Amino acid sequence: MTSDRSKVAGDGSSFAQAFQLCSEVAVVVWDVPAQLPALGKFTLAMQSQPVPLVSMTLPRADGGQCVLWAIKPGSEAEDAQIAATDGSPLQAFALQPAARLPLLDVETLLGNLSPAGCVKFLNNLLTVWRSAFRLSRNELFSSVVEDAVFTLVPAPRLANSVCQIAPGRYLVETDISPELGEISGIYAIGASSVLPLPSQFVAGNSSEPGWQSCHFILDTLQPARPIHIMFLGKGGIAVRNLPNCNPRYPGLQKWWAEQRGDSGLREFVVRQLSNLPGGTAAATDLQLRAPLQARQVARSRMHAAAEIDLALSLQGGLLAGGWTNDPTSTLAGIDCLNEDGTALPLDGNWYEFPAWSREAKTNAKAEVTGFIAWLPLDEPLGPLLQPRFQMRLASGAVKPLVPKPQPFEPAAQRNRILRAVPPQHAVDDAFRTILAPALQGAERELGKTIRVDHTKDYGQPRQAPLVSIVVPLYRVLDFLRFQLSGMATDPWLAENAEIIFVLDSPEIEDETKHMLGGLHILHGLPMKLVVMNRNGGYARACNAGTRFARGTVLVMLNSDVVPREPGWLQVLSRPLLEQPKLGAIGPKLIFEDGSLQHAGLYFGRDQRGIWLNHHFYKGMPGRYSPAQVARNVPGITGACLVTRRETYERVDGYTEDYVIGDYEDSDLCLKIRRLGLQIAYEPAACLYHFERRSIRRSQDYMRGVASQYNAWLHTQRWEDDIAALMPAYSDGANGTGISIEIEATERNAA
Template identity: 40%
Template sequence: MLQSVPQTLVSLPVEQVGSPEAGPQISLLAGSVMLLMFDVDTRVWSAGRLEPACGPALAPLAALRLQREDGGTRLLFAFRRPAQMQTLSLFAGRVGQSVEVALDPVDDFSPTEPERLLAGLTPAAQVSLMTTFLETWPSIFRMRTSRRFVALLHRLVRASAPVEPPLVRAVARLDAATALIEGGLPMGCDAIGTLYCVSPDGMRRISGAPRYGAPGARGLRRFYLALETAGIGADTFIVLTGPNWFAVRRIEMPGDLASLTRWWRSLGKPDPVLREHAVALASSGAPAAQAAAVEMQLQCPLPPRALSGGPHLPSADIDLALATDRGMLVGGWLRDPLGMVTGIDLLAGDAALPLGAVQHTFSGIVGKGDDATAVTGFCALVAADVAVPMLQPRFGVALKSGERHVLVPPPQPVDVAERRSRALKAIPPQFLTGDAIARCLAPALAAIHGELMATQGAPRVVTLGTRLKAPRVSIVVPLYRVLDFLRVQVGAFAADGFVREACEIIYVLDSPEQADGLEHLLRGLHLLYDLPLVLVVMARNAGFAAASNAGAREARGDVVAQVNSDVIPTAAGWLSPLLAALEGEEFGAVGPKLLFDDGSLQHAGMYFAPGPRGQWLNHHFHKGMPRHYPPATVARNVPAVTGACLLMRRTLFEEVGGFTEDYVIGDYEDSDLCLKVRAKGFEVGYVPQAELYHLERRSMSVNADHARGAASAYNAWLHAQRWGDVMATLMTPDAALSASGQLEAECAA
């Protein structure tokens, strides 16, 4: 075991301290903290004791036993200055023998001399002394901010160091307050336990784990860390500590530090492991440092690398590598006709983390036409502590021969919405099994979607006309790109006397790049119909749930009516039967009959049923049947209603938290909301007396992520994780057939 670091230790003759017969020596550690030092000429095997001759024990009291090179022992005791004169008995390990020490607190005590502390100590004792002064005693006696103690510690560190201590250098600026530091580990040391920064004016423990480079030609390893530059001067030291060793380094801090990108470019042929270390350190810092990490990766991308083995040898490629706080989502393909590959690993520093632990495979084809080749696609989630964002992590294809081929993906997207879009394409929809979603896709997608939702800015609100002070209903209409039906919808609202007199209309734009054009259009419609309108512009695309919730937060009405932009009333008065159904306390949410543009049924309430793979899916009662199909003309309890047109009392909407926002893009939020309403003890009702057209999915058709089906499959899985047992209970034959007559009676009344 490594016992010491030779270049940091000193060897002073014990005569500089004085002979053991000189007796105990008392000095000052800090303003109110005393140090008693006593040298014994023999080895002391048990802890020494320091006790008052009378009165209460010293508290706090700390003791340290240090071995000297001449075989003797140095005993150190730290304690607070007593309020009055005391006689202390020092027991140094000899049975029945003690030394009496008279302590008068008014005496003028000299500062502790670090050279006297170090003189004649063995290397192991010097390590013990240094770690005690760095870690233990400053905490016990709260001396970290004591100027006297800090000055003593700085002198102790300087006395422990060689005349010319090795340097650690600031090599790049991470942000205005932080630099990237490079230094060398002592010979034979593999890792640092703790680092301290010690200057004449202060001491602090350096937070954050250092990163380590590969051993050099002489076996020495470099380390890298992020260091706050405040208070760093020419006389500042970095103290490295580890098991049974410590080392002292002096800091070199150039006045004009290079940016992270400029430093990286200056290295010529840089080590990719070092690149990962630098990115990791910067990514854990302030926003400016995180931006520097992204800038370096984008300005200095690594050349993408794939493995091409021709018709017989292995071929592989990685095209997806999204780092999240739940692990790295990895996607690619492999062709191994002769079975030479033992696995693919994520290379993180010195570690190789296998992809196989959480992996889903599927059949695929690369190339086109005559060049098309069958391959095995894969998606894996690697539980790795990887910097976010690490845009180009490295991977290794391990062969049975012992060879390893490195794969590097192209730079991964930085924008969180694009990252979510790429995650949704990780597995083709036809291969998205429940197991694949649960084990591979869901953890990473949830993390990315959560990051997207957390970065939402505040929406902008534009009011056109004079708003009603106390509207009965707030009609909330989310918009996403497709505005084709807006003129028709506003015209239908304007032609409805109840809407004009008792409702406010709130449009929520979830594609903010259209804000100017939409505002211009709405101003024209406002002038044309003399109809007040409210426009809420989201800061960025956030999805149906977030947009609908933003509109509801702006609402003033007693009832919130969530209405899709492609829903058009067939006639005026559509709100009256819906509001009548909400008058009682039985129903928490209601929805109308919705029709396709050809007059056939689109929605008469929703129910749940297992799909082809056993997953719970949402279905519409009587979809495609004629408009006046008799079962669809009956008001009744239903398991859920669609969010295309859904009414709730605003107080209940707020009580259940509105639409749940962790569904991706737009699917299953409506049934989730209905099930939350049911969990509060309310029923959900279908009201066929209200009829509207629903041009289904017209607003979704331009969203490629949804059209591919991945978002819908993920949302169905998430929905089932939360409500599977409830849906199973609702859809038992008895429950499904027990349609309530209460709603029908209320609507008839």
């Protein structure tokens, strides 16, 4: 090594020494002279200051201090100077290029450091230095780290590969001492690389007294070569020798089947699998093939009892539900158990309601207290089908609770959430902090799975259509032939409009294609069919259809709406083309008996203060006088909503977080109103509406609390806007027969 030595002021002297960490990185080692202030700060300065420049101060075994700087020197020797904090020089020397320096003598360095200094050196070497100089796959750096490992732990304990959980990924087990403390990092050290491993692991009981079992995931592309594993903990370091990655079990399924007694380890593997391509499906399959035994505390006249029958692992948290029975007031709470056994109380977001359960022996109904709870989590549990719980008693005793395997597919989860609370108990307390975050998480995950599968054109698409009609189809095709017949016999529509059907129930794809093919031959109308890959709900289907729309005017039309006579589309389109302040317009809709179904939409509060959607004059005769006046209204139904495509796109179309289908139309109208545009009702256009024929086919909507949730969500989102809007329409909304006309036109329905 080449260096210039300069004497430090005082009685002693200390000399900086430079070594090679790798071909481009040098390490300057300097023992702080004893006469300098303890814990002082020192700097290394050069004429062309290198970047990065990192340092660490380490305690020596003799009580002194040692400072190390890691730098990338230039290609030629360069003057360097060590200085105190105040800038006073302490030593000057010439720093050679890294390639000309001897390799760092790790054994000598560590021999001069205290135990705490050795741990700190390794910690900085593996974290800051490795990252700052990008040395993870540098062979010289790896050899330095290996030398340090052998110097500190010449005979490490063994680690063993348990099984391969995915290509190149292995579940590894070993034992660690509890004195290691909280583990901050795990590293795999090989002959040519030093790689950080996911710092996620699970600790459990060991067969050897004084030790804990530890399982973690190793990602390696060279499973046959020996590897050292280093754990960095608050209490020190631990090194394990992994001779090879030949797993003890031939496959993950074989290992999994034997782990029913180690629930925490199972949960750890599930969470790790969820981060891998295809891992979610594998984790779900494993849990269904070898589930945990469901456990409850049976109902008793003298003792507390409980059962968990709802436990959904969702983005953002865990939704739990079930029942409790506490005849002697000894129940202290219900906890969710983390994979490491940590108890997480559920009482933060908890809602109770009257419920019943069946006696195990007699099958008779018994009154209990139902509950739902939301447990927010920073880190998702992954596709965990059986989260574990415990019933906590006032005495401090606990009893385990394990639900049956739960659904993980987003639509199934959403539908289960909708039935978590009886409709009569679905109130604000249940929605705000429990059901709402659960449903929002499920809807987001469902949305990620929805896409257009393919499209099919019937006939030659119309060139530059003025109007695009988007019709979502869900299971019910009963009115399709009547709807298309009404369109085909409308000359203006046939000349100016394109028709886009969106199939939101692909299970009836063959039937739909067959019917549309026949109707195209019969009427000659060009059409496009957009087939979704799965059912995603009304809003997603409509938005998917509009992405294929080319017209200036956009019509959102339900499949159960049938034109009464030609000309309706021209009547509704003209105002949008002529009046820039008009945002959307809707027609008069009538039932099959001629009575009114819709003459504009307004909002009214229910007994709980929730704004509900209502239709002006619904049920009145079709020629009811107040319904014959064209006027501005608070909103219009999505059954037949006409707007400009540009307006629809400005507000991002239908909002997709309403469940299954409801309140998207009024939400859209309120978004359009926020643009400063008006919503109009035009009775001169009249169509039949065979109301809610499609949504009745959705058992999840009809049996659950979807409509109540959508109304609650709509109110939360639009409370202030609706409260400010409705006073101007109060007389008409009260059903007095008096219509408040806002910017009323002179046109009346014939």
